[in-house]
Amino acid sequence: MTDWSNPEVDDSVNVSRTHPLVDFARLAGGLLGLLIVAMVVLMLLAQTFAKRIPFEVERRVADDIAERFSPTTGPVPAYLQRVADRLVQAQPLPVPMQVRVHWQPEATINAFATLGGHVVVFGGLLRDLPDENTLAMVLAHEIAHVRHRHPIGAAGRQIVIGLGLALLSVGSGSDIVSGALGPAGLVTALAFTREQERQADASGLDMLVAAYGHAGGAADTFRVLERATRDRTQPPAILRSHPLDADRVAAIDAWVRARGFTPDGPRTPLPADVVAAARAVDDASDAPVSPH
Amino acid sequence: MDLIVFVALVVIGFVAGRIAERRHYASIRRREAALRDIQVFATRFPPTLEPRPQRLVAGSVVVSDDYFKRVVAGLQQWIGGRLRSYESLIDRARREAVLRMKAEAQAFGATTIVNVKFQTFAVGGKKNGSLKAVEVLAWGTAIGRA
Numbered sequence: 001m002t003d004w005s006n007p008e009v010d011d012s013v014n015v016s017r018t019h020p021l022v023d024f025a026r027l028a029g030g031l032l033g034l035l036i037v038a039m040v041v042l043m044l045l046a047q048t049f050a051k052r053i054p055f056e057v058e059r060r061v062a063d064d065i066a067e068r069f070s071p072t073t074g075p076v077p078a079y080l081q082r083v084a085d086r087l088v089q090a091q092p093l094p095v096p097m098q099v100r101v102h103w104q105p106e107a108t109i110n111a112f113a114t115l116g117g118h119v120v121v122f123g124g125l126l127r128d129l130p131d132e133n134t135l136a137m138v139l140a141h142e143i144a145h146v147r148h149r150h151p152i153g154a155a156g157r158q159i160v161i162g163l164g165l166a167l168l169s170v171g172s173g174s175d176i177v178s179g180a181l182g183p184a185g186l187v188t189a190l191a192f193t194r195e196q197e198r199q200a201d202a203s204g205l206d207m208l209v210a211a212y213g214h215a216g217g218a219a220d221t222f223r224v225l226e227r228a229t230r231d232r233t234q235p236p237a238i239l240r241s242h243p244l245d246a247d248r249v250a251a252i253d254a255w256v257r258a259r260g261f262t263p264d265g266p267r268t269p270l271p272a273d274v275v276a277a278a279r280a281v282d283d284a285s286d287a288p289v290s291p292h
Numbered sequence: 293m294d295l296i297v298f299v300a301l302v303v304i305g306f307v308a309g310r311i312a313e314r315r316h317y318a319s320i321r322r323r324e325a326a327l328r329d330i331q332v333f334a335t336r337f338p339p340t341l342e343p344r345p346q347r348l349v350a351g352s353v354v355v356s357d358d359y360f361k362r363v364v365a366g367l368q369q370w371i372g373g374r375l376r377s378y379e380s381l382i383d384r385a386r387r388e389a390v391l392r393m394k395a396e397a398q399a400f401g402a403t404t405i406v407n408v409k410f411q412t413f414a415v416g417g418k419k420n421g422s423l424k425a426v427e428v429l430a431w432g433t434a435i436g437r438a
Contacts, residue, residue, distance in 0.1 A: 004339065006331050011321070014383045016376035020306070020364065023376050027367035 035164070042160045050156030051149040055097050055117070058152050062116025069102040069120055076277045077103045080121055083132060084139045090211035099143050105281050109228045113142035115151045123281030128224050132268035133208070133217025140204035140211075141221075147203060150196045158191070201248060205255055214265030215256045222248040305359030313380060320387050327394040333406040338435050345436030347400050351392030354415055355385045356425040382426070386410065389430040397434040408432035 016023075080101040088099060102120045109124040119142040121135075129135045145151060192200075205218050226245035256263050338344070357365075361377040368375055389410070397405050410430050416423030 004331055006328055008325075008328070011324075011387075014386075015380045016374065018376055020310075020360070020377055024360070024364050024367075027364060027371075031367060031370065 039161065039164045042164070043157045046156035046160045047153040050152045053152055055149075059098075059116040062114065062118060066100070066102075066116060066118050069104065069118065074103075075271075075273050076105075076126070077101060079271060079274050080135075080139070083136055084119065084143060087136060087140050087143055087207050087211045091207045093143070093147055097146065099146055101139065105277075107281055109225070111138050111142055113145040113151060115155060117146045119143065119146070123278055125224075126274070127278040127281060128228060129270070130220065130224075130267075131217060132270055133212060134221045134224065135217075135270065136212060137204060137208050137218045137221040140207040141200045142204075143207065144200040144203035145192065145196070148196070148199055150192050150200065153196075154192055198251070201251065202255055205252060205261075206259075209261045212265070212268075214262035215252070216262075216264035216267055218256070219249045219252045222246075222252065301359040302363055303360075305361065305363075309358035309360055313384070316384050316388075320384065320391065323391050323395075324387070327391060327398065329403060330394045330397055331404050332390065332394070332408050332432065333404065334408055336407045338406050338433070339404060340435075342438065344438055345400075347397075347402070347434050347436070348431060349393050349396040349400065349402075349405060349434045350429065350431035351389040351394070351396065352427060352429045353385045353388045353392065354425055354427045355381055356423065357381060362424070382412075382428070385426065385428040386430070389428045393430045393432065400434050400436060402434035402436050404435040405432040406435060 080103055084099050084101045093099070097117055099117045099119055102118060103123070103126070104120050105123040107124040107127075108122040109128060111119065111121040111125050113119045119139065121138065125138065126135065129138070205215060208218055209215050222245040226249070253263075255261075333339075338346075357378065361381065364377040365375045368377075390408075393405065393408075408430060409432065410428065413427040413429070415425040415427055
């Protein structure tokens with residue numbers, strides 16, 4: 001038995017030398033990267049193909065929720081609708097697109113466009129606008145969103161994100177889906193990209209000039225928004241969906257020059273009863289400011 | 293909420309699994325050195341054919357994975373390849389089984405074990421969430437002193 005021996009040898013041949021965390025990071029990182037790529041591709045596809053959804057279908061979905069907005073009757077909504085109609089008449093929307101303007105008597109300094117051609121203007125914004133031309137720029141911007149089918153594209157994008165997160169069984173995924181599809185989503189959650197906002201600014205300016213013959217009020221609109229947001233801390237420009245208001249003023253001026261528009265002209269005042277109604281809106285000093 | 297629970301389980305699995313593994317390997321190396329003089333043969337025949345006291349000795353270990361290892365293995369399944377996170381687990385179980393078998397042989401007064409075989413057995417069901425563990429069994433014939 002003394003012939004046999006049992007020397008010590010390397011005992012680690014059966015075990016991987018890779019640190020388990022490195023292994024984990026490589027696998028999880030790869031999977032996450034793949035998911036992100038898939039998500040971005042799906043988002044772009046959703047955004048592209050959402051525009052192919054007929055406007056009638058979009059409106060049928062949106063009309064159920066539109067009842068939640070304030071009625072379109074009364075002096076202020078009727079006036080807002082008249083201004084919008086003037087803009088649309090000057091630069092018609094493709095058939096069968098229609099814009100319906102709602103007035104939300106709240107102090108919020110905001111306006112937004114959502115599915116089905118519904119545009120909502122808040123009392124706080126109307127109160128701060130000096131004349132009809134600036135209001136027309138706001139409405140032209142929102143109508144441009146509708147013209148370029150931005151709301152349905154944003155909704156499609158959001159549904160894809162929500163479904164993707166739901167697949168990962170992250171609880172918030174289904175919330176985002178129902179948020180984008182449900183009533184609340186149509187009011188608040190639709191986020192446009194900065195590029196879409198820029199497009200809406202440019203296209204809105206065209207519409208304003210077509211209707212009023214000059215670009216007066218276009219830049220003022222963003223000065224009003226700038227004043228309203230000046231006292232608040234702003235995220236840096238790159239993180240914001242909307243271009244900075246100062247940048248938007250500069251962009252408007254540049255477009256006016258480039259396209260040879262008349263920079264200003266006679267302004268139309270706001271009707272007295274509209275001004276009175278806007279002033280009557282409760283002034284909550286810390287009303288949220290989120291211009292759309 | 294799901295995500296927080298998941299991350300917590302992964303972190304617990306990783307930290308606890310790491311500590312347990314480091315300690316176990318230290319213990320394995322110490323005992324392997326101590327039991328080095330007991331020699332283990334896969335051959336079926338004893339080195340000498342003179343009659344000696346003999347006895348069947350066995351060592352058995354049941355190990356379970358941790359959540360971290362399971363997640364890493366789960367991710368690996370998507371692309372295939374080595375399940376690195378399980379390799380150390382099975383390596384530890386196999387060496388521990390041999391050590392227990394050797395300890396039994398030592399108690400018998402043997403310095404040689406022949407005809408050593410290994411067997412593994414999956415403990416726990418295939419259903420999701422059921423216990424996932426593996427038994428590693430080593431056995432052989434211990435040859436005592438004349």
